[in-house]
Amino acid sequence: MKILVPLKRVPDPEQKVKFKGNAIDYSGTNWVPNQFDEYAVETALRLTENASKGGERVGEVVVATIGPKEVSQQVRSALAMGADRAILVDGSDDNLDAEIVARTLAKLVEQEKPDLVVMGKLAADSEDNQVGQLLAAYLKWPQATFAASIEVADGGKALLVGREADAGVETKKVPLPAVVTVDLRIILPKAVRNGVTAADHAYPEGQRYASLKGIMAAKKKPIAETTLAALGVPAGLKVKTVAVEAPPARKAGIKVGSVAELVEKLHNEAKAI
Amino acid sequence: MSNVLVFVESLEGHVRSASLPAITFAKQVAEQGGGGIQLLLVGKDVQAAAAEASKLGVAGVVTVEDPALEHYLAESYAPIVARVAKDKGADVVAASATNLGKDLLPRVAALLEAGMASDVIAVAGPKTFKRPMQAGNIIATVEVQTKVVVASVRQTGFPPAEAGGSAAPIERAAAGAVDTLGAQFVSVNAVKSDRPELTEAKVVVSGGRGMKEAANFKVLEQLADLLGGAMGASRAATDAGLVPSDLQVGQTGKVVAPDLYIAVAISGAIQHLAGMKGSKTIVAINKDPEAPIFQVADYGLVATWEKAIPELVEEVKKLQAARR
Numbered sequence: 067m068k069i070l071v072p073l074k075r076v077p078d079p080e081q082k083v084k085f086k087g088n089a090i091d092y093s094g095t096n097w098v099p100n101q102f103d104e105y106a107v108e109t110a111l112r113l114t115e116n117a118s119k120g121g122e123r124v125g126e127v128v129v130a131t132i133g134p135k136e137v138s139q140q141v142r143s144a145l146a147m148g149a150d151r152a153i154l155v156d157g158s159d160d161n162l163d164a165e166i167v168a169r170t171l172a173k174l175v176e177q178e179k180p181d182l183v184v185m186g187k188l189a190a191d192s193e194d195n196q197v198g199q200l201l202a203a204y205l206k207w208p209q210a211t212f213a214a215s216i217e218v219a220d221g222g223k224a225l226l227v228g229r230e231a232d233a234g235v236e237t238k239k240v241p242l243p244a245v246v247t248v249d250l251r252i253i254l255p256k257a258v259r260n261g262v263t264a265a266d267h268a269y270p271e272g273q274r275y276a277s278l279k280g281i282m283a284a285k286k287k288p289i290a291e292t293t294l295a296a297l298g299v300p301a302g303l304k305v306k307t308v309a310v311e312a313p314p315a316r317k318a319g320i321k322v323g324s325v326a327e328l329v330e331k332l333h334n335e336a337k338a339i
Numbered sequence: 340m341s342n343v344l345v346f347v348e349s350l351e352g353h354v355r356s357a358s359l360p361a362i363t364f365a366k367q368v369a370e371q372g373g374g375g376i377q378l379l380l381v382g383k384d385v386q387a388a389a390a391e392a393s394k395l396g397v398a399g400v401v402t403v404e405d406p407a408l409e410h411y412l413a414e415s416y417a418p419i420v421a422r423v424a425k426d427k428g429a430d431v432v433a434a435s436a437t438n439l440g441k442d443l444l445p446r447v448a449a450l451l452e453a454g455m456a457s458d459v460i461a462v463a464g465p466k467t468f469k470r471p472m473q474a475g476n477i478i479a480t481v482e483v484q485t486k487v488v489v490a491s492v493r494q495t496g497f498p499p500a501e502a503g504g505s506a507a508p509i510e511r512a513a514a515g516a517v518d519t520l521g522a523q524f525v526s527v528n529a530v531k532s533d534r535p536e537l538t539e540a541k542v543v544v545s546g547g548r549g550m551k552e553a554a555n556f557k558v559l560e561q562l563a564d565l566l567g568g569a570m571g572a573s574r575a576a577t578d579a580g581l582v583p584s585d586l587q588v589g590q591t592g593k594v595v596a597p598d599l600y601i602a603v604a605i606s607g608a609i610q611h612l613a614g615m616k617g618s619k620t621i622v623a624i625n626k627d628p629e630a631p632i633f634q635v636a637d638y639g640l641v642a643t644w645e646k647a648i649p650e651l652v653e654e655v656k657k658l659q660a661a662r663r
Binding site (some may be wrong): 162193226313319325 | 357377474485490528529583585599620621
């Protein structure tokens, strides 16, 4: 199975947002891979290895990113985890929206012809939650969003995906090729079953760390570079961000000393009970 | 003009209340740009729900029915929504940002070549909206540049639309050929509950991993029932299998903004805070005085749940008895 995994770098979610007038001040920003995308890399690796035979590769994982040259740092970390190669499309966040990103990925899919695209359900910065669905629509492929589990079915021709739906977990079957976007629970020990690794295999929870060997190997793995123009992606934002601001601050809270005091405050002060 | 088409979810003959905030959003947009509102219901049999929807103060309701549409699939629903939007001359297509809405609308936007604003919390103009980013730490104003606009609506941003006035006409539109691109609905393990829906409850009582065992949630349920509230949980609690995943509050799971949110044995990871920071009054009960949840709490109590919750249940009972 050949899998394309789009990866985005985002400001570290643990870092406090700084504003500069009507814009975000990125001067001291620590950039990290989008966590949902790291989970997607982990998912793709689990789908393309035999974990019962020491992680023997049974497929290919290609990581794709759109961003400035510095994104190669986050791409290298995905390669160090075990992805095989990468594609870096030169671009700046100011000139991108969900639609342009999805159009770009569609072009890469035309070139690479993967069996599957696995990606994070959303980027922790813009939180649009659109690219996977748009990409599936442009490719006229089926989609399985918010995946909490994936099982390879029909001898590798389809996937059974457990999705985080409103009422509970929904199971959806999609034939390949397809787009899958992953949610948090995809990195639980038995969330991914590829039909090659023994069915009772349990992974450690979370995405894998790069080994020293993996980091050394990543230095030699190829990162192909291209541009939006070379791929023939039309420019022009469909959605423009015209202003950003901090949310209204919550007033500082207090600590109460007892349950009785809590109930008194909730009743008389907050009038919440 | 701002004619708005709202995709409305239905369940067992009723409009899902999760869809009502999207109708309020539509009313605000239609007011800004001058236009009417049409509601769209899709499924196997949605006439009863459509009759309910027709009384929500809108210009009309469109239904599209086919046995093949019994189960929602983005692949088959999106072309129908896009086609009805074109037929009705919709300038804006909206739905609540439920998991279904988030799954469906980008596909509709692709078919309509429309720009889409996600998780809208306020209307600033016919094509200009406010929306949260970065786990609610940024409020962005976005301007959609395309002729047709698609918007998903965060339920906590708009009050639910209310019934009133005369019933609007209901029109049946043909389903046409239903194409799922090979995708199939297999099953859903829906959990039934007599409590109010998490996203609409006035009170939410949430438990975290510190609750240790599934059986321990009983005492939280007791508190929730006393207050007429819903049960919630953190990711840690749902991952540990203490409660079903549909109770999860956060970036994954539901975004809630009740009048009162009580977080019990929840540390307060960013991804949880993103789902409940909009609550009016927040109470945190945690044995760790350094837990980040205390930074957003109006009232914090450093205590174990084992001691605090049974006491809280008794105090609330006393208060309610005194009120009678």
